[in-house]
């Protein structure tokens with residue numbers, strides 16, 4: 383088995399990962415990208431003169447090495463007796479070599495998955511506190527601060543996860559429309575400016591899918607715990623359309639009995655007192671008003687058609703409408719932002735006193751305007767995220783959910799913070815795969831969790847609104863897979 387990762391030294395050329403002789407190079411590839419983000423996979427040829435990272439499993443010894451920017455580092459170790467240990471030991475050799483050559487210390491160490499909490503939970507179950515800590519800190523090289531935060535979140539989530547379960551589920555409703563497109567966005571959302579004509583036929587089909595979903599949930603004895611209406615920006619619908627949506631949800635689901643009902647009201651340029659009052663009247667208990675930044679220059683730079691003052695106005699209108707649980711998203715690393723500017727945005731958000739603040743590290747994807755237009759000049763988010771962590775803790779907020787995205791800059795994470803008693807349940811349910819998520823609308827993915835969490839099946843809806851409307855019959859047939867799933871995984875753990 384041998385692996386080589388090479389970074390070509392040609393200016394403007396993406397680093398190249400070369401893998402050879404492995405049945406699966408997944409872990410090695412992603413490990414290399416912790417240090418060489420954007421590196422591309424390639425066959426083994428063409429590494430002459432290039433920076434090279436190699437890993438090789440011989441019959442008796444394992445070896446890894448890095449040649450990068452004029453430096454060479456090599457590591458070797460005896461081949462472990464257990465076959466399943468070979469890849470891990472090789473990965474660690476490679477990780478240590480890359481760390482030494484690049485000087486980079488990834489905050490989550492060798493962890494490349496998007497859900498570190500899962501691993502912490504599993505380690506705790508397997509070996510208890512000391513073993514989990516040793517495994518994460520020593521074996522995986524996770525920074526102590528990151529481990530402590532993950533450990534705290536696991537403890538905070540425990541009562542929520544314990545109180546859920548059985549045949550419970552959450553409903554996700556996708557409204558893939560926005561008033562305009564933000565430049566960092568890679569979602570499939572359509573703008574109401576250009577495709578507003580799709581909203582009415584979309585809501586027709588959505589109402590049908592809600593009815594079908596409710597019917598299947600009832601037939602399978604499922605119990606609804608939370609509703610999340612996201613997108614997109616649901617409040618991009620006009621008031622009449624928004625009421626139609628809320629009515630369709632209320633017609634088919636017992637909104638009064640759920641533990642949490644969230645609607646994203648993310649953009650103040652389409653959210654006003656009337657819509658916020660409608661949400662309240664239909665039992666919505668949690669709204670999300672997302673500034674991303676409170677710096678008008680940054681907002682303009684990322685294509686948001688609103689100012690920080692609009693956010694303050696929207697927030698005040700939400701409070702006036704009676705909304706007692708408001709989330710606000712902020713993004714670290716936006717183009718044009720600075721550490722000082724981000725800190726001021728945090729103060730401006732804290733001054734409003736939302737119950738939840740979610741801090742994202744900007745991860746730009748290929749479909750975003752910033753990448754398409756070659757304006758990928760995001761700021762480094764590391765110091766901003768560290769500042770948010772310290773400041774939010776000082777202000778009494780507690781981290782309650784956490785996830786990472788692939789290719790996250792500086793290998794950071796997104797963290798949901800909440801004042802005590804205000805944890806966003808849906809965020810925990812979906813990230814921890816606590817129960818099934820029945821999802822409706824374009825771009826929505828139903829995630830079925832069965833057999834005590836050991837079986838997970840996904841059913842994907844059509845991605846774009848036009849396709850969703852056109853192919854609805856096909857979608858209905860696919861959606862019947864929910865019944866097939868529960869017929870198969872009807873067991874003592876999920877029954878009741």
Ligand code: SF4
Nearest residue numbers: 560563564567571614
């Ligand atoms: S509001 Fe959200 S979903 Fe809509 S374009 Fe902006 S980032 Fe994308």
